[in-house]
Amino acid sequence: MGDQPHPLPNTGQGSSELDGCPFTFHCSPPSSSGESCIEPDPQAESMMDSSMSLTESVYNFPRLFGRTYHAYREGSYAFPNDKPEIERLALQDAIFMKIMNNRLYFAPLNDQPPKRVLDIATGAGDWAIAMGDRFPNAKVMATDLSPIQPETVPENVEFYVEDSSEPWDYSESFDYIHTKTTGACWESFETQIAQQAFDTLTPGGWLESQEILPVPHCDDGTLKPDSALGLWFRDFLNAAAEARRPVTEACNLRSIYERVGFVDIHERVYKIPLNGWAKDAKLKEVGKMMELNMQMGLSAFSLGLFSRIYGQTPEQIEVSLVEVRRDVSDPSIHAYLPFYVVWGRKPFPGQI
Numbered sequence: 001m002g003d004q005p006h007p008l009p010n011t012g013q014g015s016s017e018l019d020g021c022p023f024t025f026h027c028s029p030p031s032s033s034g035e036s037c038i039e040p041d042p043q044a045e046s047m048m049d050s051s052m053s054l055t056e057s058v059y060n061f062p063r064l065f066g067r068t069y070h071a072y073r074e075g076s077y078a079f080p081n082d083k084p085e086i087e088r089l090a091l092q093d094a095i096f097m098k099i100m101n102n103r104l105y106f107a108p109l110n111d112q113p114p115k116r117v118l119d120i121a122t123g124a125g126d127w128a129i130a131m132g133d134r135f136p137n138a139k140v141m142a143t144d145l146s147p148i149q150p151e152t153v154p155e156n157v158e159f160y161v162e163d164s165s166e167p168w169d170y171s172e173s174f175d176y177i178h179t180k181t182t183g184a185c186w187e188s189f190e191t192q193i194a195q196q197a198f199d200t201l202t203p204g205g206w207l208e209s210q211e212i213l214p215v216p217h218c219d220d221g222t223l224k225p226d227s228a229l230g231l232w233f234r235d236f237l238n239a240a241a242e243a244r245r246p247v248t249e250a251c252n253l254r255s256i257y258e259r260v261g262f263v264d265i266h267e268r269v270y271k272i273p274l275n276g277w278a279k280d281a282k283l284k285e286v287g288k289m290m291e292l293n294m295q296m297g298l299s300a301f302s303l304g305l306f307s308r309i310y311g312q313t314p315e316q317i318e319v320s321l322v323e324v325r326r327d328v329s330d331p332s333i334h335a336y337l338p339f340y341v342v343w344g345r346k347p348f349p350g351q352i
């Protein structure tokens, strides 16, 4: 890896150009015995300083648009890491848990409980903590650019500040690796994540991805491509692609897993309504939660990307979001986003 992992105190259509995605997105004095003193290394203090500053620097969050962003590998990820974003992530997690019927994973871990689990881009760390509780005999390692995880965690869970797009250099292999909502984190999910996960897994170990596709789908024409919401999604997808942090890999996961060499690949796709328009009671509830998630996240999703890619001012962005917010909460617009869960196994030697 470019930098070794830095253990921290436990703090804690759209577009028709979307590849393969459907659009519908540290002397005593000399002793009498004559023993000599241990000579101090004059460099030691400066070494301590530099490691302290490294640890402190990852907490020195830059401020922009009234929000805070990750300090480690500053600028790599366009979305904030502050309290409102952590609250939004908690809501988003509740949405996905509900839609997945409270399942933390789909890979067959119950048959053979994992000993070493890795959660890439863990965010607030909720999933990693839940997995630590679920598998008390497993060691769960979780990584992120931001040290925004809670102080009190199960003993078997450890958080590290790390850029997972860099070469991985773990001393031991894992038997289960997980990603969830990592759109806009990587330039290439295939080479930076899937291939490195394959190389880092024990034979027979599983990779699982739970990823949303922020391409709005609509089956009855009530979402117009030229509506404020349709145009916002188009601009968002385009800005993420221009920033070389695509958000559309969810629908390509199965083929990525295949190309990298995983076997026994499974895929489930859920539909998440954008507000409470659906008749089905569960989808209505999930939709209402999603509406709130969108309203909480729209500024965060737009400010970093739209200012950088389109040169828009925060004021211009917020003004343009007024109409988008209206559409998000309009139950006559029957839009939904697909949520992909894909899991696959690293083959045993000689299996393929």
Ligand SMILES: C[S@@+](CC[C@H](N)C(=O)[O-])C[C@H]1O[C@@H](n2cnc3c(N)ncnc32)[C@H](O)[C@@H]1O
Pocket: 070, 076, 077, 081, 089, 093, 120, 121, 122, 123, 124, 125, 143, 144, 145, 146, 162, 163, 164, 165, 179, 180, 181, 182, 184, 185, 186
């Ligand atoms: C949308 S959040 C999802 C967090 C968590 N997986 C969840 O489901 O709540 C994406 C996370 O990816 C992290 N991230 C972005 N780029 C990263 C990178 N290159 N390496 C490690 N983490 C990264 C961000 O800091 C953020 O916490």
